[in-house]
Amino acid sequence: MMDSPRVGARIKYSGFNGTIRYVGPVENANGTWLGVEWDDPRRGKHDGSKDGRRYFSCRSACAGSFVRANSHVQYGMPFLQALSEKYVEEPHGNDAHEIVVLGSVGNVQVEAVGLDKVRSRLSRLDRLKVVSLDGTLVAFPDTRGKIRETCPNIRDLDLSFTLVSSWASVAHIASELPLLQRLSLNRLRLFSLERDGAFSSAFLNLTEIQLNGTLLSWPEVNGIITQMPALRGLEMGYNHLSSLSTGGGSDPRGPHPTLQTLNLENNELAEWTIIASSICIMPSVETLNVSSNGVKSIQPPVEALSLWCPKLKNLSVSDIPLNSHPQSRSLIIARFPNLVTLDGTLISERERRDSEMLYLTQLAREGIVGMAPNSTPFRWEELCKLHGPPGEEVKPKDDNLSSRLITVYTVFGDVPPVGRAVAQSGDSVPLSILPTMPLRTLRNKLKKTHGKGRGTVQVWIKMRDGTWAELGQGDDSNSLDWLGIENDSHILYRLKTS
Incomplete structure (x- = not known):
């Protein structure tokens, strides 16, 4: 202190x-x-x-x-002191019985034996692999060598909202944790960027770093992550970033050859060109979050991002003009061939197919194809080979009830499935249903279809790998399409009587 x-x-x-x-x-x-x-x-x-x-x-x-300046002001403490205060409980000195109070209101008392032995095992700091000191009074490292001697196996360390104030302190702590891979420094104020000898080797094995809410600038962060050659994940949300310029003539490509995950949500990057010009030098990015940045317009077009980041699998773009079109989700999916999730929601095979066909139809309606010589819209030829070219005259589908029904195949089981194994009674039965109906309605329909017995209907859906996933009662208000049930899905159900 x-x-x-x-x-x-x-x-x-x-x-x-x-x-x-x-x-x-x-x-x-x-x-x-x-x-x-x-x-x-x-x-x-x-x-x-x-x-x-x-x-x-x-x-x-x-x-x-x-x-x-009184006793209510709390100052910082060394790393190991904070670690011990959180993870080490002193023995009570009682080898006999202890009364342990359980329950949220303390209404259950249990007599326990040998708790000091348990405390002794849990206080082995050298066994710790995941450590969270979030919100503690950590401010500076211990004498060099002490941290490595005490807790050398830490792989995941959270120093968020502590009193650490310099990168030199962070580097000193990290340099004594040779297995450190993930580091969280959210909501710190790292005013001092001076570096000592420990800095060059402190972060060699680091793969993920969180710097949310630190108010660090992009040039400062670029200068730091050049010392992290194995870095794959960077979080820089809530930092009031308005620019991603490196602020100098140095090549910005150096720090990012391995970066796979980049989170820039809730900043002030109002110009799409600012985001695009920085993302295009990160070809390995697979997960990108640029939500809630106040972007007003998209230029260059969104397909440029798909070309710059061919490995992109997960994209979050909520609250920016990419989502202003009434069918924006489908049009974004069509432009990103490898995308797996969009704004946190999984893209099913059916949704991708429908999105790509909608995209082709829209291009045909707008007459864009063939307008310029030797120029075709993005993915046009690829998608035409995959789905066939859209007709010259696109007719809307009939919007009646039968056109919106899907067919699922149901089978009754006597016992819950185990892995891919199912003990079924009878053959599968096709059932036509609306994909917008809630799961609760499907349960009732299956119960009537079975025609006998009482009890709660349990429902499982067959996954792509052949295993079965149960749809719990907490999902009863969700629609079937939201739960991933689509045309030709396989459903297993049984009556649970107790």
Whole structure:
């Protein structure tokens, strides 16, 4: 713990984290005061000025306030102290019986034996592989060598919302964890970017890093991740980023040859060209989240992103103009041949087929094909070979009830399925249903189809790999198409009587 406050130190006060920007007297007030810039501006009252005098400056206009330097101010502690306080429980010294209280209201008491042995096994810090110190008072590393000696097997470390304030401290801690692969530094304020000898070798094995809500700039992050050659996942959400420029003449391609996951959600990247020009130098990206950035228009067109990122499998683009068209989801799917999920929802084989056919139909209706010599719309030839060219005159489907029905194949089972094995009674029976009906209605229909017995109807759907997945009662209000039930799906059901 700190003996006395100093400017630049990180503190926690009444659950809020902040940085000391001033230590000393305040006019018309007794005692020593701390001028604090709070991480959450809602905790502040001003920008560092009081009664016409400026004591310090803040990044945000209302992030500053003064607090007394008293015992309520919590200062940082070494890494191993915070680790021990969270993960080590001292033996109670009682080898006989202990009373353990269970239940949310403490109404169950159990007599237990030998809990000190359990505590001893759980307090082996050298066995820890996943460690979360989120919200603790960690501020700086221990004497060099101590962390490696105490907990060398940590692979996943969360230092989010702690009091760590410099990359040098982060690098020192990481350099003593040779197996570290995932590092979370969300909501930190890493003001100091100085580097020492540990920096060059601290992050050699790191594959994922989270920097959400840190307010770091893109050039700062680029400078850091050049030291992470194995990096595959980067999260930079909620950082008020308005630019992805590296801010210099250095080639920005260097840091990103292995990057597969990039999360830029909830920033201020209002220009699509800013996003596109940065993504195009990351050809290995498979998962991209650019939701909620305030993008006003899309230029260059969205298919350019598909060409730049041919491995893209998961895309989140909610709240940007890609979704302004009434059939936008289908048109996006058609432009990304390898996409598996869009805005967090799985793309079924049927949805992809329908989306690609809709895309072909729209191009034919708009008369785009053949307008320019030696030029065809994106994926036109590929999709025409796959689905056949659309007719010259596209006729809308009949919008009656029968045209919207799908056929599923149902089979009654005496016992729940095990893996791919099913003990069925009788042959499968085709059943015509509306894909928009809720699962609850299907349960009732299956019960009537069976015609006998009482009990709850359990339902399973056959997956692509041949296994069976149960649809629980929590899904009863969801529609069948939402649950992935489509034409030619196979359904197993049984009556559970107890």
